[in-house]
Amino acid sequence: MIYxxxxxxxxxxxxxxxxxxxxxxxxxxxxxxxxxxxxxxxxIFHKHYNDExxxxxxxxxxxxxxxxxxxxxxxxxxxxxxxxxxxxxxxQLESIVLINAPFxxxxxxxxxxxxxAGLLLCNVLFKTPMLSFSTIYMYYLIxxxxxxxxxxxxxxxE
Numbered sequence: 001m002i003y004x005x006x007x008x009x010x011x012x013x014x015x016x017x018x019x020x021x022x023x024x025x026x027x028x029x030x031x032x033x034x035x036x037x038x039x040x041x042x043x044i045f046h047k048h049y050n051d052e053x054x055x056x057x058x059x060x061x062x063x064x065x066x067x068x069x070x071x072x073x074x075x076x077x078x079x080x081x082x083x084x085x086x087x088x089x090x091x092q093l094e095s096i097v098l099i100n101a102p103f104x105x106x107x108x109x110x111x112x113x114x115x116x117a118g119l120l121l122c123n124v125l126f127k128t129p130m131l132s133f134s135t136i137y138m139y140y141l142i143x144x145x146x147x148x149x150x151x152x153x154x155x156x157x158e
Contacts, residue, residue, distance in 0.1 A: 014059065021063050025070050035140040036067060038078065038115075039108035039148030045082055046090055046107075047156060074128055077118045085110050104152045108145045112137070 021037075028034040041060050048056040061079050068075045089110050093103050116131070123130040131137075 014056070018059065018063070022066065025067055029070070032136070033139070035143040035147065037144065037147065038111050039104070039144040040151045042082055042085065042107055042111055043104065043148055043151055043156060046086055049086065074119060074122055077122065078115060081111055081114045081118055084114055099152075099156070101149060101152060104148050105145055108148050109141065112141050112144075 024034065024037070028036070041063065045057050045060040048054065048060075061082070064078045064082065065075060067073075068078055085107060090099075090103075090107060093099075093106065097103075116133075116137075119128075119130055122128045
């Protein structure tokens with residue numbers, strides 16, 4: 001009986017999280033100063049990638065696809081960047097030391113850097129439209145770092 005209640009609470013928490021993220025993405029259309037939360041989504045993706053809750057990582061990837069569709073961005077670049085950062089940055093750093101706060105900053109900065117590099121590569125190879133660089137992306141990076149650090153200290157740090 002307790003297992004069923006725990007599982008029901010877990011599923012309810014996930015569904016509410018998805019609804020909250022979808023609402024957040026829709027609100028970011030109205031308020032463009034809301035950052036895309038790539039840092040928090042990456043920390044969730046990275047935390048649950050190899051455990052028995054693999055479906056959480058899949059839900060994060062679906063949320064990323066929804067974000068790209070909603071913002072009319074090039075679909076598939078952000079999930080590719082997530083896998084690249086996870087395998088080439090996160091695993092390499094965490095093979096040396098356990099995750100800590102400076103690593104969160106490295107993860108978020110590398111997400112944004114590789115995202116723009118991926119967009120530039122797609123622009124060169126496929127003649128896709130390129131985002132023009134503006135100060136709003138620096139604001140997004142800073143705010144995403146702050147929000148990811150808050151999430152790290154509240155949910156991940158043991």
